[in-house]
Amino acid sequence: MAATFGAMPSMSSRNDPPSPDVQTDAIGAVISAITKDEVKASQRRLGGRDQGERLSTSHGGRRSSNRQATDRVGTVRCSPLGVAAGISIPGPCSDLITGIPTEPVQTRPSIDQITATVVLSEARRLNFPGSVVQVQPRGKTLVNLATNVYATPRKIDRTLTVLTWPVRILATPTYTWKFGDGTSITTTTPGAPHPHAEVTHKYLARGKVVVSVTLNYDTWYQVPGGDLLNAGVVNIASPGTPIEVCEARPVLIDPDNDAPPTPTPAAATGCR
Numbered sequence: 611m612a613a614t615f616g617a618m619p620s621m622s623s624r625n626d627p628p629s630p631d632v633q634t635d636a637i638g639a640v641i642s643a644i645t646k647d648e649v650k651a652s653q654r655r656l657g658g659r660d661q662g663e664r665l666s667t668s669h670g671g672r673r674s675s676n677r678q679a680t681d682r683v684g685t686v687r688c689s690p691l692g693v694a695a696g697i698s699i700p701g702p703c704s705d706l707i708t709g710i711p712t713e714p715v716q717t718r719p720s721i722d723q724i725t726a727t728v729v730l731s732e733a734r735r736l737n738f739p740g741s742v743v744q745v746q747p748r749g750k751t752l753v754n755l756a757t758n759v760y761a762t763p764r765k766i767d768r769t770l771t772v773l774t775w776p777v778r779i780l781a782t783p784t785y786t787w788k789f790g791d792g793t794s795i796t797t798t799t800p801g802a803p804h805p806h807a808e809v810t811h812k813y814l815a816r817g818k819v820v821v822s823v824t825l826n827y828d829t830w831y832q833v834p835g836g837d838l839l840n841a842g843v844v845n846i847a848s849p850g851t852p853i854e855v856c857e858a859r860p861v862l863i864d865p866d867n868d869a870p871p872t873p874t875p876a877a878a879t880g881c882r
Contacts, residue, residue, distance in 0.1 A: 718774055719773040721833055721834070721836075724775060724777060726841040729772060729779070730841045733770065735770075736768060736779065738764075738844050740847065740848035741762040741764065741800070742851060743759055743761060743821045744760050744761070744851070745757060745821055745851055746759075750853060751854075752856055753815065753856070755812065756810040756812055757810060757812070759810070759811065759823075760801030760809060763800045764800070765782055766779060766780065766827065766829075776834065778831065779829065780830045781827040781828060781830070783846075784828070785797050785809075785823050786823065788821070789813070789819065789821055791819055793811070797809055813855040817854075818853075819852070821850060821853060822850035824845055824846065824847045825845070826843050828840070828843055829841045
């Protein structure tokens with residue numbers, strides 16, 4: 611007697627990917643496989659550290675790492691048991707499929723990224739010092755007199771951290787002097803006090819002027835194991851020093867008369 615059978619439901623192929631519900635159940639089973647005894651044993655090995663820290667365990671004669679991962683529900687631990695079960699755990703645990711768990715690695719910038727432009731930008735944060743101008747004679751000078759000016763000598767030799775690398779910074783300035791009468795000069799010397807007058811200027815007319823100096827730091831840098839390279843120039847302006855330029859006038863005096871001479875118009879303005 612022939613038997614009649616209804617349509618048989620199709621069986622899913624073993625090669626078909628599991629449904630999301632099956633994956634979720636499998637992940638839950640893997641997570642549940644980490645027993646409290648496992649956690650306690652790992653804590654003892656780590657000296658009672660917090661469970662959030664990395665734990666070490668051994669499976670199948672190979673050493674692997676438990677890592678902390680976060681899913682939508684909360685914080686769970688990735689377990690090498692997932693590898694043994696052949697289950698793909700998405701997200702931070704996915705690398706366990708290969709059997710070679712990895713940790714996040716912070717990559718250090720290449721030393722080749724340290725260029726002159728980068729160094730010059732960082733070097734400006736060093737606040738290179740400027741200098742106040744000293745003038746001799748102080749406060750007042752005379753027309754056609756070699757007025758002496760000088761600044762504080764400066765030199766930079768420091769180590770600066772650039773892109774996590776220690777970089778040596780060397781800088782020596784030249785000095786650009788502005789005398790307040792429209793003239794300026796640049797020297798390699800900061801000048802010196804009298805009598806070693808190295809930087810002088812003669813004014814041709816009376817008046818009030820402001821003398822200033824700008825330090826132009828020729829900046830060089832050296833990365834670990836590298837040569838000294840030029841980065842460029844950092845210009846540091848300084849506050850000015852006001853002076854009054856007076857004009858000397860001849861005065862006739864009577865050697866037989868002890869009375870002081872009559873004040874001249876120049877003397878009345880403060881120039882003596």
